């Protein structure tokens with residue numbers, strides 16, 4: 054056994070097949086096989102295609118992660134695996150692989166909640182002390198969590214329909230930009246006029262920090278169609294103006310709802326004033342700037358993990374597995390794959406299930 058423990062992590066809950074080796078806060082290796090091209094023609098992740106691709110690649114991901122960490126399986130102390138929430142076929146691939154490795158080696162098996170992996174990443178990257186407020190914002194998730202410990206989370210709000218990444222991707226499709234939508238919409242927005250179209254900010258007029266993005270998407274469709282009806286198509290400038298208007302609406306929704314979430318978090322006078330954002334959408338410069346400014350205004354420490362650890366990866370699963378192991382969690386071969394697994398069992402259920410599986 055090494056001190057701190059050396060953990061092999063496995064992740065396959067959505068469209069990335071990943072394995073990593075982490076020792077304490079050091080990422081010894083992190084391998085991610087994406088599936089973007091496999092799903093490109095379908096407008097979203099196709100669960101059956103994802104599951105098959107995970108099954109084909111998961112052994113290879115583990116082999117490569119061990120090789121690049123220059124370790125053998127025998128030198129690993131424990132095996133952590135995402136056991137949910139996510140697309141069940143994919144989660145099963147990871148869980149079966151991890152169980153096989155645990156059974157063959159006798160190493161402890163630790164089932165990790167994918168969302169806990171994201172939520173604990175600021176501790177891996179920045180050693181952010183508990184408690185802190187986290188905004189998890191990606192193609193599949195959008196929620197505010199007060200993170201109090203490795204297995205203690207309070208969800209104080211989230212999307213009631215689409216996740217913002219999904220909305221970026223759909224918007225890109227609507228206005229004729231390639232996938233993934235987020236970076237392309239951001240690029241187009243740079244030369245656009247965000248004020249040209251009157252786009253809604255759903256739920257901003259309601260108290261609390263739940264969010265909604267599907268009305269915004271419908272408004273985008275209408276705006277595009279009205280230009281199309283007028284001119285018979287949309288120009289590059291129209292595209293830029295639509296992208297800028299959409300991005301500004303998302304910035305406004307996320308910053309205002311984060312302002313309210315921060316107020317709720319700070320109300321309890323936490324021993325630390327910390328805020329972290331994670332998920333693919335956290336790559337967006339305008340969103341990041343809005344959140345960073347908000348934290349500066351409230352004297353809250355702002356943390357955003359580097360992008361490769363912000364998006365889906367297995368290092369976060371290995372790290373979270375290590376933290377849970379430290380609290381005494383060990384699973385056995387009855388560990389099951391769970392399509393839904395809310396981090397906060399007491400919070401009301403989030404509605405809907407996005408293109409990337411269950412939201413919680």
Ligand code: KG4
Pocket residue numbers: 067190191192193194217218219221222233234235236239332333334335336337338363364365409
């Ligand atoms: O966390 P992630 O890699 O995967 C999951 O969704 O689990 O997030 C991917 C999402 C996609 O929807 C993508 O369009 C969005 O993050 N994204 C962005 C940006 N880069 C990626 N959204 C807005 N602006 C960006 N620069």
Ligand code: ZN
Pocket residue numbers: 167171191193194364365
């Ligand atoms: Zn994720």
